[in-house]
Each structure stands twice: as structure tokens, then as C-alpha cells.
Amino acid sequence: MQTFDIRPTLGVGPIRFGMTRDDVRELIGPHDGDGDEEREWYLEDLAIDFNADGKVAFIELAGSENFRALLDGECLHELDADSAVAHVKKLASFDPNGPEPGYTYIFPKLQLSLWRPVVPDASQDPDDPTGRTFEAVGVGPVGYFVQNSG
Template identity: 30%
Template sequence: MDPLIIEPGKGIGTIELGMSRQEVEACIQEYTAKYRKPSYSKNYFEHVFMVKYDEDERVHFIEIPSSLKDFFTCSFRGMDVFNTKAEELVAKVDEISPYDRDDWEVGYMYMFPALGLSFWRPNIFKEEFLQEEWFLEMHPDIQEDEKKHLYFESVSIRK
């Protein structure tokens, strides 16, 4: 599986902060040509790379979802951000630069302001929940869905 490197202050993969719309479109066309699967929409990569532009029409925000792990190993400083448990990933990145402990979304979102890096998941789920009665009483399919929340669903960088 090819790497997709997350570099705060620079970019994610070939899409970089400061790029124009045309440059981003060219990157997305390259991803589509190389990685698109027949069962995916032809616009798949246009929708999975969430890119926001500033008033000068230059990239100032890039976000990717965990679904890209079907194509890439998405990594930050050698850590696979979508296959490393959220609590472990936060602890490791926190050693590099502290996350904003005052953010009201802590648990769901971890923002590392000095890096311009954020991780997000829709629900908080912890390893110890796996042994709790309320979890064990769930249908196995629902348990599997809940376990997904041990991991982050998106990562973003910003200027």
C-alpha cells in the first residue's frame, strides 16, 4: 500500500497548503487516474479530500477521512493515523506538541495548535468499554460498529 504522508505546515500527500484550485485539481486527477477502483464514483477523490481556500484562493485547510486507508497508509511521523488507536495516537503526538486541553470537543477532536494538526472521531470509545456490561449486551454487529470509534475518522491540517 502506498504512503500518504501528513505533514503539518506543508500538506497531505501531493496536496499542499498554499496551492491554487487548479493545482489541487491536478493532484486529484492524478490520484483518480492511479487509484480509482471500478466500483467507486469517478469523482471519489474530489469528495474525500476536503480542501478549503482562503480569500486569495489558496489552500489553507486539508482534511482526509479514514476511508482512504483502503488505498494508502496515512501516516504522520511514521504513525499510521487511522490504524493506531486514538488514545495511543494522541499520547504520542502530545509528546511532540501538546493538544488543546481546553477545547470543548476533547475526546471527539484533538487539536494540536502549534502543529496545525487535528484528529476527529464522531464518538468517544475506550478500550475499557469492551468489558462493560452495556457493551457486551449489544448485538455483535453493533459492537463492531462501536469498536470503530477506538480510532479517528479524519485528520486535518491548517495554516
């Protein structure tokens, strides 16, 4: 299993913001065949958004059996949601006024987001893992979340 370090504002693993599609494919192989002009999927759970110039503009990582993505030594997909937020908060604070409170946490200084589809509550079956961890970690270049918020 591959391990990628999340490098806030720079990229993930060998992928850097501003690289071309060809650069990405040379580093991690062909895309999965699913995608459009703006987004391509790699290694089943790694989505890369490209800007109009065909350069890496945003990277989104889902929990995966094909790779682990680490931020400061921790895989955010493997931590429970509260622990993941606490881990990232050691590096920077999140925007308390961000969209979808509880579902999405945006850390502007890091240009990093955490997302889950539901926020578990007392009525959720204790054996149901949905929402107990974050399903997506997003990483953007400097200014991404300022330009793309609200």
C-alpha cells in the same frame, strides 16, 4: 495504495497550503464531483478547503482504502484513539481546553486535529468499532486553529 506524509503547517503529501485548485488537480487528479466553492473531495476520503482566493486553506483526511496518511511514520487512522493521541503528543501537546473534549484533539503547535464522532464507554458493545479510532485528521497552515477556534 498511495501514501501521503502529513507535514504539519505545510500540507499533506504533494499538496501544500496556498496551492490553487488547478495545482491540486494536476498533482492528484480531478475532484470527486462533490463539493462547493469552499470544499472539494479527492480520492473519496480527502477533503480540501479552499479560501476566497481559491487556494488550499485546510486539508482533512478520513480513513481510506485509497491512501494512507502518515505522521512521523504512523498512520493515525490505523491506531486506536489513545495510541494516536500518544503518538502525536510525542511531537506536541494538545490543547486541553479545546472544543469537544474526548471527541476532538487540537495540537496547536502542529496545526493538526483528530476527530471521532463518539467517545466509547463501558455501555458500548466491544465489537462496535465506532469511536475507537479517529475518523478525521485535519491539517491547517500556521494560525489556522487560532483563527478558527471557539
